[in-house]
Amino acid sequence: MTTYANRAPQDTRGTWVTYLGLSLVLLFSAFPVYWMFVISTSTDEAVAASPPALIPGAQFLINAQEVFTLNEVYFAASLINSVLVSGVITAATLFFCSLAGFAFAKLRFKGRNALMVVVILTLTVPNQLGIVALYIVMGKLGWNGTLLAVIAPGLVSAFGVFYMRQFISHAVPDELVESARIDGALTLRVYWNIVLPAIRPALAVLGLLTFVMAWNDFQWPLIQLNGTDFPTSMVALSDLASGNYVIYRRVLAGAFMATVPLIVLLLIGGRQIVRGIMEGAVKS
Secondary structure, X not given: OOOOOOOOHHHXXXXXXXXXXXXXXXXXXXXHHHHHXXXXXXXXXXXHOOOOOOOOOOOHHHHXXXXXXXXXXXXXXXXXXXXXXXXXXXXXHHHHXXXXXXXXXXXXOOOHHHHHHHHHHHHXXXXXHHHHHHHHHHHHHOOXXXXXXXXXXXXXXXXXXXXXXXXXXXXOOXXXXXXXXXXXXXXXXXXXXXXXXXOHHHHHHHHHHHHHHHHHOOXXXXXXXXXXXOOOHXXXXXXXXXXXXXXXHHHHHHHHXXXXXXXHHHHHHHHHHHHHHHHHHHHO
């Protein structure tokens, strides 16, 4: 009898049961996106029809044009703002979290472990508890109602610091860091030339996760940008869905267009996510 207990996953051949299960998971996962696309290509009569249509219609360009031309939604500007906000947050998170993770993993200073515990404990605090205090702070800075108020709180994350610290601890040997110091390399030189090249898979994983989270963030952008002329895509979608009469073909057309960038990003970087997770699992 064949045993798979001590065999690596990549050395185990999949059976038809495995592929059938994966196909069903893919089908159920992709169906909401497909249904959203079907509604976004339909007319009002097709949306209200029973049973509902399962084949896309020919109305997508008309629905998309209506979404982009609504003066009270600013949907085109919202997509640009989402790209800006998500891009800045992702770049800042990768830099600050990798730098802090390097410090916690390889530098020796008093209170290092205690400070790391404090960082981890912040993960247990719900974001909703800090909304009022954060709003007051942004008001003191004069940033309320601007994109700066949305960007600033997301420039670094406790999860990113913890993830980078764990990956760097296993990916970068202490001997390599010490040899670089003996050769006269400063701390930033060690970080830039040794640590960063070794943690590229982890940076790809953290970058993709951060971009998706920043793109899908709704609560804080709604508090800051609702009623302004520069909302993010999630705020614009909430404006599309507001009112006494909701036109679902417009709402889902906007939702589909706001989802396409994430789908493209995940298709491009999906392999990096798998590689980073697998390398982290093997190293640990």
